[in-house]
Amino acid sequence: xxxxxxxxxxxxxxxxxxxxxxxxxxxLSGGVxxxxxxxxxxxxxxxxxxxxxxxxxxxxxxxxEQVEKDFVAATGAKLVVVDAEKRFLDALAGVSDPEQxxxxxxxxxxxxxxxxxxxxxxxxxxxxxxxxxxxxxxDVVESGGGTGTANIKSHHNVGGLPDDIEFxxxxxxxxxxxDEVRMVGQELGLPEEIVQRQPFPGPGLGIRIVGDVTKExxxxxxxxxxxxxxxxxxxGLDRDIWQCPVVLLADVxxxxxxxxxxxxxxxxxxxxxxxxxxxxxxxxxxxxxxxAKISTRITNEVADVNRVVxxxxxxxxxxxxxx
Ligand code: XMP
Numbered sequence: 440x441x442x443x444x445x446x447x448x449x450x451x452x453x454x455x456x457x458x459x460x461x462x463x464x465x466x467l468s469g470g471v472x473x474x475x476x477x478x479x480x481x482x483x484x485x486x487x488x489x490x491x492x493x494x495x496x497x498x499x500x501x502x503x504e505q506v507e508k509d510f511v512a513a514t515g516a517k518l519v520v521v522d523a524e525k526r527f528l529d530a531l532a533g534v535s536d537p538e539q540x541x542x543x544x545x546x547x548x549x550x551x552x553x554x555x556x557x558x559x560x561x562x563x564x565x566x567x568x569x570x571x572x573x574x575x576x577x578d579v580v581e582s583g584g585g586t587g588t589a590n591i592k593s594h595h596n597v598g599g600l601p602d603d604i605e606f607x608x609x610x611x612x613x614x615x616x617x618d619e620v621r622m623v624g625q626e627l628g629l630p631e632e633i634v635q636r637q638p639f640p641g642p643g644l645g646i647r648i649v650g651d652v653t654k655e656x657x658x659x660x661x662x663x664x665x666x667x668x669x670x671x672x673x674x675g676l677d678r679d680i681w682q683c684p685v686v687l688l689a690d691v692x693x694x695x696x697x698x699x700x701x702x703x704x705x706x707x708x709x710x711x712x713x714x715x716x717x718x719x720x721x722x723x724x725x726x727x728x729x730x731a732k733i734s735t736r737i738t739n740e741v742a743d744v745n746r747v748v749x750x751x752x753x754x755x756x757x758x759x760x761x762x
Contacts, residue, residue, distance in 0.1 A: 443626040446619070447479065450611040454483035462563050463609060465571035466552055467492040467510065467518070468641065469502050472573030472612060474510055474633050475624040479611045480571050481516045482627065488571070489563065490516045491555045493548060496524030496657065497643030500665040509630045519559065523551045524654075531645060531652045535690070537762035540652065544642040553591045560604065570606035575620060579613050586610065637682040638717065646762040650689030660687040662741045663707045667733050671711070674729045681714040683723075686761045687744075695745030697738075704745035707737055712759055720754040 458480075465477040467490050480488050492506050503520075511518050530543050570589050589606045612620055624634040640646060644664070648656050664685040671677060686708040695702040709730070714720035734747040750757070 443619075443622045446615070446623055447482070447626055450479050451483040454480055454609060454611060457607075457609060458484050458487065458569050460487070461566045461568050462487045462489070463569035463571055464488075464556055464559055464606075465490045467506055469498060469506055469636075470573075470639065471617075471620060471624060471634060471636050472575060474506075474573075474629060475620050475627065476571050476573035476610070476612050477510075477516060478514045478624065478627040478629055480609060481514045485515075486517060488516060489559050490518045491521065491552065491559070492518060493521045493523055493551050493555070495527040495544065495548065495551075495643065495645075496654075497527065497544070497645045497652075499639070499644065499668075500661045505630075505632060510633060513629050513633075514627070519555060521551055521555050523547070526551065527645075528652065528654055533651050535649075535651045537646055540645050540762070541642050544645055548641075556591055556604075568605075568607055569609050571609045571611075573612050573620075574608075574610040575612050576614055576616055586613070635677070637677070637680070639682070640760060646760055647684055647686045648689050649686060649691075649761055656687060656689050659705075659741055659743060660685065660707075663687070663737045663744060666736045666740060667709060670729060670733045670736065671725075674726065676723075676725065676729065679713065680711050680723050680725075681717070681720065682759065683709065683711040684760055685709060693746055697745065702745045704743045706746040706748050707741070707744050708748050708750055708761065709733065710750040710759065710761070712754070714754075714759070717759060720759050722749075722751045722753060 463480060463484065465473065465480060465488060467473045467477060477490050494503050507520055527544065527547055530547050531540060534540055534543060587608055589608060591604050615623065621634050644657055644660050645652050648660060667683060667685045671680065671683060688706045688708060691706055692703050693706060695704060711723035711725055712720040713723050730749060737744055737747050
């Protein structure tokens with residue numbers, strides 16, 4: 440019979456058998472899948488696992504701390520945090536095209552992660568041979584079912600390592616659907632905020648700023664986003680909403696009035712959607728009082744924002760994200 444306890448026990452045994460006394464690395468993204476995969480492997484092999492979190496500076500308020508503190512507290516995992524904010528912001532400077540942003544963020548991410556892997560290999564010894572991934576059953580089906588290996592090349596000037604390192608993949612979630620992964624995460628004692636986290640794109644807030652990405656704009660958007668999330672949670676709406684992108688129209692200004700002065704600030708877009716699988720979506724009919732509260736708070740508390748607008752477009756024709 441399928442129970443989370445059985446799944447955990449079975450996977451722990453399989454991971455122990457696969458990894459033996461060697462070592463593994465797991466990249467954490469802040470999302471549910473990588474957190475649960477890491478927690479399972481941690482339960483199986485303890486300090487033979489090293490987790491890596493690349494902080495690209497594009498996360499929402501509190502999310503990096505959630506990984507650094509809450510995930511570590513719940514699992515006891517060994518965690519390496521790479522602060523790469525400056526590197527990502529430099530690479531993104533002046534770029535406003537969405538696909539270009541994605542390409543840059545993806546490229547930098549791989550470079551930073553590989554560099555971290557190499558440093559761990561150097562420290563822990565080359566018997567680090569396993570890479571943990573939070574692949575789910577739907578990903579397995581989509582990609583044709585193969586399991587495999589991953590390569591990194593040591594072109595980063597870290598001496599004393601073979602030119603090419605091949606990792607074997609550990610994928611303890613391969614038989615699970617998303618809701619099952621959440622249940623397993625709960626069983627493993629991960630915090631609610633991690634286990635119930637709504638979808639959030641890998642490129643983070645980088646693709647929620649229409650215009651180019653700067654630290655100031657990110658900070659502003661982080662504040663607005665935190666207010667929206669706080670009020671949606673307070674209103675008990677998290678389970679009704681698939682996700683709610685909060686978008687900064689950085690290249691748009693409109694006239695407003697605040698106190699006794701004219702303002703010329705940016706709009707923030709709220710994009711709450713309901714969906715089953717993100718392939719199609721409808722805009723969420725949120726209570727007016729909640730919308731009013733979010734709007735009042737954002738315009739009062741976030742400097743340079745003088746308007747909050749609601750996106751009432753379904754997908755299709757709109758996508759969930761604005762970029
Ligand atoms: P769209 O905007 O295409 O989004 O309707 C569908 C779902 O995918 C997420 N999304 C991304 N996730 N990298 C990701 O990891 C991306 O570049 C990306 N773009 C969109 C989006 O948040 C939604 O859940």
